[in-house]
Amino acid sequence: MKSKIDEIIEKQNNTDRSDLLDVLQEIQVIEGYLSEEAIIKTSQYFKLASAKIYGIASFYDHFKFVPQGRFHIKVCNGTACHLANTSNLRKEFEKILKIQHGQCTRDGMFSIEYVPCMGACGISSVISINEEYYSSVKPSDVKDMLENLRNTDDRID
């Protein structure tokens, strides 16, 4: 059976290196991360060493090499949010979920990422969970927020 990665690669009509990042981005959108398989397949297609592909991908912040959680939490780490004490907020997330930036909890529920300015500095601190924004978040809100997310997920199942 053809995998989604194959489909994306076959869609390309040339092996021009300038398309490399676009292909990797597209794979990441669909798969959520770049697996070993994805890197090897792209390297075969572009006729570049897989180490080189990994070297390029790991240079950029966007490419992930581990799957994201069901709830991907982005915490704004812009200057205005920093002034609004986001470091406490980050610590709270790290403390409760016991994971660091770029990691995912063992049950695959949550992953966190710190991103530069989201452009909503007036209502910092800002976080986004699966692209839905929450503003003026305080460290004390975190526990309930995560609990709620856990519950909503159970209902879907």
Place this chain on the structure above:
Amino acid sequence: MENNIQFLKEKVLLNETLSFSKEVEERIKILKHEKTTKPVIFVGASSCGYVAGAQKTIDAINNYILENNISVDVVKVGCIGICALEPIMDVQLPGMTRVSFKKINAENVASVLDGVFNNSIVNECVLGQYRQKNLQAWENVNFIDEVDFFAGQKRIVLELNGIIDPENIEAFIAHGGYRAFIKTIYHYTSNEVCKIIEKSELRGRGGSGFPSGKKWKIAHDNAADQRYLICNANESDPGAFMEKSIIESNPHKLIEGMAIAAYGIAASKAYIYIRADNKLAIERFKKALEQAKAFGLLGENIFDSGFNFEIIIKKGPGAFVCGEETAMLNSIEGKRGMPRYRPPYPTERGLFGKPTIINNVETLCNVPQIILNGPIWFNTIGTKASKGTKVFTLSGKINYNGIIEVEMGKSFEDIIFKIGGDVKDNKQFKAIQLGGPAGTCLVKENINIVVDYEELNSIDAIMGSGSIIVMDEKTCIVDITKFYINFIQHESCGKCIPCREGTQRMLEILEKITKIPKDEASHQTLERFKGVMQLESIAEVIKDTSLCGLGKTAANTFLSSLKWFRDEYEEHIFDRKCKAGVCKELRTFFIDVDKCTGCNACMRKCPENAIIGTIKYPHFIVESKCTGCGICFETCKFSAIFIK
């Protein structure tokens, strides 16, 4: 009647005189929503609006319309700039001027709309009404250009932001869009375009302020079979979001600017390198490209002029250093985004080895107006050496954070205290950080300096990315420097050792001085002190020996903050105190016995069990146990806890 596309193409775009027949003018007015038969509601729907809850506002408006069974057009517009007051909703009734309301959420939508439709406006929500000719103004409602935030601005780039629907090319053309492009391809040669821009003295808004016309001319005069134009929209400065906002609010303006620039350097292909995070901006830009193509404003043989032009979107996978022009070239070519040696400059050998021009969003957005009104007009705006306007992002501890555009020559004092509406919560002003992580800080002593490339150079400051972060007395300068150095250290590409290793060392030292060493006797203390002595020299070395702009400016924040706040650094190093009470390990909390009611809330929350006391009697904090986490401070409802 012909459809809108035909009408706009034949009667508006191809009519080069500015006089339209009455019939045409009426139709333009309809497209501009100035003449309406039913009420129109505009909602600010760009990133800042959505984060503030614009979607809920839109849903509430739709509900209101359904419930009251009225016929209303709801139009999504971009951001007008005053992000602190989002979600913003404008209402235009037939025959009346457009009124803008601030902070409209699902709860107060109904009452505000009730007021408008019954001709009695709820005043506390009003931002202001627009000045529109031939329309009846509301009584007792102030005009929007009288609001301090807008009164001090001069909007050229942001002219239509927040006013028109960014996803509607018809509205843009009705407001005079794409006329400059048509004028260019019909009346000017590429050489003439370069000359006009050179004469206008437009300077690159990306940071260093290189004359754009000169740059175009060099690329234009380099013989090549293919040239490229790149629009740099890789805005990654933590605290700048104006490029994102410009694209979200008026993508067509950028397309027009890019098209003219490409014509000027005789390039048929352009790239826009935009950070992949900015999903809404990418989506709107894509839509705008499709619309422009459908209009025949992009593609082959545009309007029978023989000019071919296409724009390709490249999504930047998140690297700050890719804002540096040669690093961006590498990234577009599918390599690691590391800077190249210059020369050869991109204008000689850039993308794929061809002459390439890289301009940022704001620069390109200035171009259409210059073509339309002529270079002399542009020359009259601004100061002697810096013409035109500059867009800034205003954020941090300020009342009106958002995006502003001011004429060159305006003082930063005016920007902060008039346009920005002073420091938040009536705190004391401490400093502003101008230009993000690569920038410098301005303090009370030199805040009266004006926006001008040369003036800023004279005090070793740079315009940089154009972000202004306001800091109040409760901001620790060492902490904010540490934040920026941490950012630079993370974003350093690793090519040059001074930048890669030096920023790492600087971060380590800054981390050490914001902590109390565990053991005074061991070599830790000595290391700490040695580090402190080296900090300044490391910064100088990084500045002198790095290759690209990121490295060269990496230490700016530190050096400028050291210049103005040496006492604060010394206080951290020698006294181990943080006056602002930000550095956690250097602060201790105390309880005000008079204010404490003994509610026990702080005691229960304290993770270190450092608070003792009995209920209904004042509590105490055991100093030796306190780690300075600040949880008690946030918990206390009686502000009985303070930092000493």
